[in-house]
Amino acid sequence: VVVDGRARGIVVRDLVSGVVGSCAGDAVVLATGGYSNVYYLSTNAKGCNVTAIWRAHRRGAAFANPCFTQIHPTCIPQTGHHQSKLTLMSESLRNDGRIWVPKRKGDARPPREIQESERDYFLERLYPSYGNLVPRDVASRRVKEVCDEGRGVGPGGYGVYLDFADAIARLGRHVIAERYGNPAPHYTMGGLWVDYNLMTTIDGLYAIGEANFSDHGANRLGASALMQGLADGYFILPYTIGDYLAQVKLGQVGTDHTAFRQVEREVSERVERLLAARGRTTPDAFHRELGRLMWDKCGMSRNAQGLKETLQKIAALGERFARDVYVGGKGEEFNQTLEHAGRVADFFELAELMCRDALHREESCGSHFREEFQTPEGEAKRDDARFGYVAAWEYAGAGKAPVLNKEPLEFEVVHPAQRSYV
Ligand SMILES: Cc1cc2nc3c(=O)[nH]c(=O)nc-3n(C[C@H](O)[C@H](O)[C@H](O)COP(=O)(O)OP(=O)(O)OC[C@H]3O[C@@H](n4cnc5c(N)ncnc54)[C@H](O)[C@@H]3O)c2cc1C
Known part of the structure; x- marks a missing residue:
């Protein structure tokens, strides 16, 4: 007033x-x-x-x-249009996780069946010096781009993999979820x-x-x-x-x-x-x-x-x-x-x-x-x-x-x- x-x-x-x-x-x-x-x-x-x-x-x-x-760039992936809220995950996940999508559009195979040569670690490919640690806006934009290309994964294709296999092998961690990564x-x-x-x-x-x-x-x-x-x-x-x-x-x-x-x-x-x-x-x-x-x-x-x-x-x-x-x-x-x-x-x-x-x-x-x-x-x-x-x-x-x-x-x-x- x-x-x-x-x-x-x-x-x-x-x-x-x-x-x-x-x-x-x-x-x-x-x-x-x-x-x-x-x-x-x-x-x-x-x-x-x-x-x-x-x-x-x-x-x-x-x-x-x-x-x-x-x-x-890191929230729990959206599961569909019914959803009303996105839940953030700690950004520290990007320290060890490697972000990737299948190279082939619409590739719906389980991630374990997709060979290394068939994966696109797009942040590492585009930003060799910074890799998965590029700033939030850059990572989020690139994630959306690959999803828009039809290479997103998970329900609705809104997500990307945040892969801890290397980190698990390196650090000996045994229980880390395999699929994460979605901008919010x-x-x-x-x-x-x-x-x-x-x-x-x-x-x-x-x-x-x-x-x-x-x-x-x-x-x-x-x-x-x-x-x-x-x-x-x-x-x-x-x-x-x-x-x-x-x-x-x-x-x-x-x-x-x-x-x-x-x-x-x-x-x-x-x-x-x-x-x-x-x-x-x-x-x-x-x-x-x-x-x-x-x-x-x-x-x-x-x-x-x-x-x-x-x-x-x-x-x-x-x-x-x-x-x-x-x-x-x-x-x-x-x-x-x-x-x-x-x-x-x-x-x-x-x-x-x-x-x-x-x-x-x-x-x-x-x-x-x-x-x-x-x-x-x-x-x-x-x-x-x-x-x-x-x-x-x-x-x-x-x-x-x-x-x-x-x-x-x-x-x-x-x-x-x-x-x-x-
Ligand atoms: C999941 C999440 C994690 C985050 N993590 C970090 C972090 O690690 N580090 C960091 O620095 N920042 C972080 N942020 C950002 C940071 O938390 C926010 O920017 C900060 O809390 C904003 O504080 P604020 O007091 O300005 O507003 P808010 O904390 O949003 O408080 C605003 C309040 O006003 C009330 N309100 C709104 N409209 C009205 C109205 N018309 N009438 C009456 N009440 C109203 C709301 O209900 C709310 O209680 C995070 C944000 C989120 C969502």
């Missing part, structure tokens, strides 16, 4: 009773995590969503680098734009942790999310928020202020709209369809044609959602379908922004791999001269194109350079 240009509170819907209520304050901190669940299947908890930061974006907080999303959306580097004080473009609104865009650029290194959480919450925010409160003169604003009534009304109207649709399709089915689109066209690798088509498909799917979603039940009760419907509606809008961001960034960098911009060896080709900036998108209103603001990146000590793992 924004009063006189400053964040002065929030409006919430109680998930148990369904009652819409308000909390007023002198500042607001969002620590609501990342948005990997836009892909439907991810390593995040099922309840993770984008709603809080998306609502803030719609109120004026810029959203930075939404297309920078990290796909983790895991972390989102994009999020609300914040300054060094962790304040968004709305005065008094702070975003910390995975909810903001800071620290990780286009690709987060393993373990640094928890570092960021600690730094933001313990070392930075307690000082910067105090500094803000000491500098501004805030008038008394309580939940009886008209701004709260207005937002509560908007929330209730939104709930009523979702309940009124009376369609035939569950929010989950829409979410799954959206996730598949994003995974295919705005996931590990992207291209202009795919992104343009996806923008059209998201718009069409969003229209169908408004008409055909079925929620059932009431607003003022425990209603998880209603809860999910609201989140899926926000994921539609976010997905559109992610595709726009990915489309405008005509380079490859970090997790953002544009197929048109790659080196002859198939590596990401940067274009720092044109794209060395943070893309901070501003909401311009429903049905209007968002406005792109560019925050130039200045490198004083370490300069960005072309990566090569060949």
